[in-house]
Amino acid sequence: MSAIRYIVTLLLLLGIGSVEAQNATQQQYEKAYQLYQQNKYSEAAAAYQQLIDQGYSLPELYFNAGNAYYKSNRTGLAVYNYEKALRLDPGHEAAAHNLALANQRVQGFTDELPLLFFQKWWQQWEHLHSPNGWAIGSIFLFWILVAGILVYLLAERFATQVLRVGIGVIGALAVIYSFMSVYTWKTAKNHDIGIVMNSGIKAKPGPDPGGKDLFELNEGMKVAVLDATEDYCKIELADGKTGWISCNEVKRL
C-alpha cells in the first residue's frame, strides 16, 4: 500500500517539479498553432513534430500534427499521425474525421471493414485504462489480495465466509487486471501496422528487388507487416493482398 502511495506522490512531485517545463511546452504548442493559423503549414508541422520527438505522446498533439502535415501536402505523415492519435484514443472523433479526409488523397485506398459491436466493446474496455493504468491497478489489487489472504491465514478470528468471498472477488479482479495490463502492453508495443510513406512503390513476390511487380503501393496506405528481414518487409493490404517491399518505405505505428 505504502509503495503505491509512494509512486503516486512521486508522480505528483514530478508533475509539480515540471510546471515550468509544462508552461514552456504549452507555449511551443501554441506557437505551432499560430504558425498553422498563418498558413505556414510546414513550419507548424515541424513544431508539432518537435514536441512529439520530445516524448509527448498525446492524441491531441498527434491530431494537430496530422492536420499540419495534411495541409502541407504530406499525406503519408498526416495519415500516420491521425492513426497514432486514434491508437491512443479510439474515440477521437476529429481525428477519425480528418483521417477519412486524408484517406481520400490516398490513391488506391481500400477502406477497412467497420468494427463489429463486440469488437467496439472490447476496444472501449481495452481503453478503460492506459497500459500503465492497468498495470498500477493490477499491483494495487494484488496487494489487497495478499493482505486479505494474510488476514485469513493469521488472524483466525476474521477467517469468516465474508472474507473468503472478498478474497475470491479481489483475486479474480487482480487476474483480469494483470491480463489486461499485459495485453495492452503487448498491443502498445506491437508495431505490426505501418503507413506507406512514398508513392509508386512496387510490391514484389519475395524479399528481392529483382522480382516482378505484383501491385503498387501509394503514400498513405495502411499496411500490416507480417514478416520482415533486415531490409524487406512482407506487408498485407486491407484487401488481403500481400507482397514484399523495402522496410524503409513503411513507417510503423
Place this chain on the structure above:
Amino acid sequence: MMVSQVKIRKWGLALLFCLSIVACAKAQEFRFTTNVSSTRVAQDEPFQIQFMLENAPNVSSFQPPALNDFEVMQGPSQVQGQSIFNGRRSEYIALIYVIQPKRVGNFTIAGATARVNGNIVRSNPVTIEVVKSPHGAAQAAPSSPQPGFVPRRAPGQVDEEVSDGILRKGEDVNTKLRKNIFLKVDVDKTSLYEGEQLTATYKLYTRLPTNSSVTRVPAFKGFSAKDVELPNPPQATTERVNGQLFKVFTIRKTLLFPLQSGTLELDPVEVDNQVRLVKLVNDNNRKRPRDIFEDFFNDPGFRDPFSDPFFDDFFNRPEVTYEDVPYKIQSTPVKITVKPLPVDTRPLSFNGAVGNFSMNATIDKTSLTTDDALTLKVVVAGQGNVNLLNSPKINIPGSFEKYDPKITDNIDKNSNQLSGSRQFEFALMPLEAGEHTIPPVEFSYFDPAAQAYKTIRSKSFTIKVSPGKQNKQVKEDFSVDKNVLIPVRKAPLNWVKNTGFIIGSFWYWLLLLIPVLALVAGILYRRKIHYQRVNADMLRHRYANKAALKRLELAARYLKEGKDRAFYEETSRAVWGYLSHKLQIPFADLNKQLVQDRLASRHINGQNTHQLFELLDNCEMALYAPMHSNDRMQGTYQQAVKVISQLEDELKTKKELI
C-alpha cells in the same frame, strides 16, 4: 526495301539519248568535250574515252590526242548523228576509243583538237588514275545469290543515261561493281546538342541495272528516330559524281534526336544487289574489225554488237548473255559528336525539350463544386523534339486530386524540321471547398540556335470551389461539413512525457515481489506456530515415556537379574507411586476405587484404566502365587511402561483441555 530496276537498251540508243539531253540542256551551243567511262581504272582494265564535238558547223579536221600510255583496244570509231529534241535540232560528231592503260600511275590525256570554222578548238583534258590490278584475293564479291533473296523485276523507270550494264571484254566484274554501285550516308550536321534534330539520309548510287534489297537497317542506338515517309515505289534522281551520272535512290531518311551525349555512330545500312550484267559469250568468230566507214554508215543503234539482246535475238546472234551477279554493299558508319546540354544554367522546370517552342496553359472553368472536375490544358508547340516532350511539372495543391495527363499529338508529317504541337490535359478533382490557387505552369526548353535555356511561364489560376451536394468517396456523414478539415486546437494539455511502461519495469516487479514476500512470510509464520503446537505434544509424550522408564528403572534391573519377587514388588510400587504422584493421592489412601474415580473425573477411562488395573492385578497375583517365568516378567514390564506412558499422555492432554 528498295528495288532498282534498270533496263538495258541499246547502247547506241543510250548514247543518242545522252546526246539529245545534253543538246537540250545546252540548246544549240557549240561544245567540245572529253568523256571517260571511268577516271579510276585498274591496270589491265579497258575503258572508253569519247571526244564529242557538238553543233560544230564546219569541221575540217578532228585530231585525237596522243595516247602513249595506253593501248588502243578498239577504235577509233566515229559516230555522227543528229537529234531533234523539243523541236531543236543538234548535230554531233564523236570519236570513241576503248583503251587500256599500260602502266600504273596518274595520266593526263590531253584534249582532242579540231578545226571548226577555221579555228582550232581543244576539248578538256582528263586525268586517269591507274591502280594496280586487284586480281584475285582482294575482291570479296559473293559468288552466289543470297538465299531468300527474291528478285523482283518490274518494268519501271528507265534511265538510259546512267545505264552501264555491259561487261566488256577484259573488264573485271568486281571492279566494275565497286565503281558503279555504292552507298552513301548524308547527315546535315555531325556535331550537335543532345535532343537537337539531325537528318540522316541513306542513298544508293548506281549506274548498273540492279535489283536491290536492304538486308540490314540501322538501329540508331542512342537516338530517337522518326522516319520520313518515302515514295513507294522509290523514285530515282540523278546525280553526277566524278563526272559520271549516277542514279540515286533514297533508301531511308530519318530525323534523329540524340538521347545521350558523347560520340555516337550511325550504323551502316546493308544492301544486297543482284546486278544484271550483259556478257559476251562467243565473241571471237563474230568479231569484225571495226572501221570508221562501217560505223559511219551504220545506224548508231545497230553499231554495237554487244549491246542489245533484242537485236541479238532478232538477228540470231547468240554471242551475248545475261548474268545476275550478287553484290553486297555496306555504307560506312558515320560518327556524330553529341554535346551535352549545359548543366549549370539548367532551369528546374527543364524537362528535355530542345528546339524552339511556345506554351499555352488554360483552364476550362474558374468556379466549380467538389462534384465537378477541372481540366488544365497545356499546349506546347514549336520546332524540335516534339515527339519526345515530357509533361511539364505542375504543382497542383493538395486540395486537388491530379490524374495522369491525356496527351494528344499534332505533328506535321514530312517536314524536314520536325514541328508540331503536343497537348497535355490534366483532369483535376477538387477535394476541398474553398478558394484555391494553381501556381503558374512553367515550361523550359533549350534553344540550340541561341545555345541557351528559355523558360515560358503561364499566369496562375484562382479557382473557387464550393461544396458539392454529395461526394462519391465519403460514405459516412460527419456532423461537421464533411469536406472541411477540422482545424488544429490549442487547448492546454497535460504535458506529461511518455515515461515508458510500468509493466516490466523494476518498480513493477518490486511492487509485485513485496506482497509475495509478505505472503510467504505469513505462511511461514503460520506454519511455525502449527509446528510448535504439534511438536509440544510430541515432546510431552517422550517425557511421559521417560518418566515411566525412570520409575521402572529398578524393576528393569530385577528383571535382568531374574529376581521375580523383587521385580513384581518394584513394578507394583512404581505404578502405585506414579498414580499417587500424578493424582495427588497420599500413598496411604491409595486404593483402586479412588484411583478409578480420580481418573474418571479427569475423563480418563476405558482402555487405559482397564490396562492399568490388569497390570496391578498381575503384579499382586505374581507376588502371592509366584511362578517363575522370564517371559511373563518381560510382558509385565512392557505393559507397565506402556500403561504409564499412556496415562502420562492422557493426563497431559486432558489437563490442557480443561
